[in-house]
Amino acid sequence: MNEYVKIKGMGYATAQRRVNNTDFTWLDTSDEWITSRTGINSRYVTETENTSDLALRAAVSAIEDAGIDKRDIDTIIVATFTPDMLTxxxxxxxxxxxGLNDCPIMAFDLNSACTGFVMAFQTVSAFIQTGRTKTALIVGAETLSKVMDWHDRGTCVLFGDGAGAFICTNQGTQHVASHFANSRGDLEDVLSAEGLKLQDISDAQPLTSGTLKMQGQAVFRFAVDAISDGIRQVIEKSGLTLDQIDYIIPHQANLRIIAHVASKMKIPQEKFITNLERFGNTSAASIPIAMAEAKANGILKEGQRIIMVGFGAGLTWAGSTVEL
Ligand SMILES: CC(C)(COP(=O)(O)OP(=O)(O)OC[C@H]1O[C@@H](n2cnc3c(N)ncnc32)[C@H](O)[C@@H]1OP(=O)(O)O)[C@@H](O)C(=O)NCCC(=O)NCCS
Structure with missing residues (x-):
């Protein structure tokens, strides 16, 4: 079913410390290996800011971009699997x-790992459709550096910290969205993290638990199928053709995954917006960061049709089409 939702504003926040591939001096790795296998050149890692601090900066920027009174916000959903605390x-x-303590707001987090932001968008779209929500702030925010084993070279070089945010409203009726989401809970071993710990990455000690564990090749294969499935499903539900889509914003995990999808589905690679070269994989934050940056750079414009498509631990995957 198509739903009416307007993305009125977008914003993003980068974490404080830029870490280039050449900065991993304690790992047996190289800039050449990381770049050729993933497309990632750098990522940002937090030094003192927690998830809510990054979320705040992204939210303020989205509110400014939307030009709304922040006191109109009636719903806040944060997609994250690295919250400041459990509750x-x-x-x-x-x-x-x-500063919205005196405003009546439905506020909650949503955890669907790297798929989380698309799930938050779908949730808020449904709330808007029913009239439950009029103005929502949705944020994808992660401090993944807390759950990294900084000695696991096959995993830690891929990820970064950051946040991206949208203001979504019920304004107008022309901004149609269609959605698809799926999950395979039996595949939890392929990608999982047990707990949350802050780490100083310059003086990181080997950790035995609480870190992100990943079967890289299994995730790679899943990701190619998940993105392709997500695109196909939302295209079918929307009644559009791929030619009518201006841009696809995939979860920013690995350039090779995106290239595989592009070649498999015969979609020109220019149709995929990417910024993972600079940000790495920021999980739930990756899609809104990529979109907010593309909007700020004048690439995304009013009236365009886009597809957001995410995948991640669960395993989960989801896609949405939306008219900007
Ligand atoms: C992780 C990933 C980059 C690894 O690339 P790959 O081509 O599959 O590499 P492999 O896992 O087969 O490892 C090949 C070799 O490189 C080594 N290697 C792994 N990480 C390395 C690094 N950072 N630097 C140098 N060598 C590395 C491995 O130890 C292995 O060595 P071996 O052949 O001596 O055993 C790739 O599988 C991937 O991107 N998967 C998807 C991950 C993802 O997107 N996760 C997030 C989902 S939300």
Missing amino acids: PSVASILQAKL
Whole structure:
């Protein structure tokens, strides 16, 4: 079913410290290996900011871009699997940091790992459709550096910290969205993380638990199928053809995954917006960061049709088409 939702504003926040491939001096790796296998040249890692701090900066920027009164926000959803603490939610912490304590707001976090932001968008779209929500702030925010084993060269070089945010409203009726989502909970071993710990990456000690564990090749194969399936499903549901889509914004995990999808589905690679070369994989933050950056650079414009498509731990995958 198609739903009406307007993305009125977008914003993003990069973490404080830029880490280039050549900075991994404690690992047996190389810039050449990382770049050729992933397309990633650098990523940003937090030094003092937690997930809610990055979320706040992205939210303020999205509110500014939308030109709304922040007091109109009635719903805050934060997609994350690296919250500041187990409870309260990052969404509630964010409400306080935005100075909206006296506003009636439904605030909660949503965890669907790297698919989380697309799930948050779908959730808010449904809330808007029913009239439950009028103005929503949705954020994808992660401090993945807390759950990295910084000695696991096959995993830690891929990820970064950051946040991206949208203001979504019920304004107008022309902004149609169609959605698809799926999950394979039995594949939890392929990508999982047990707990949350802050680490100083310059003085990182080997950790035995609580870190992100990944079967790289299995995730790679899953990712190619998940993105292709997500695109196909939302195209079918929307009644559009791929030619009518201006850009696809995939989860920013690996340039080779995106290239495989492009070649398999015969979609020109220029149709895929990527910024993983500079940001790495920021999980739930990756799609809104890529979109907000593309909007700020004048690539994404009013009236365009786009597909957001994510995949991640669960295993989960989801896609949405939306008219900007
Ligand atoms: C992780 C990934 C880059 C590894 O690339 P790959 O081509 O599959 O590499 P392999 O896992 O087969 O490893 C090949 C070799 O490189 C080594 N290697 C792994 N990481 C390395 C690194 N950073 N630097 C140098 N060598 C590395 C491996 O140890 C292995 O060595 P061996 O042949 O001596 O055993 C790739 O599988 C991938 O991107 N998968 C998807 C991950 C992902 O997107 N996760 C997030 C999902 S939300």
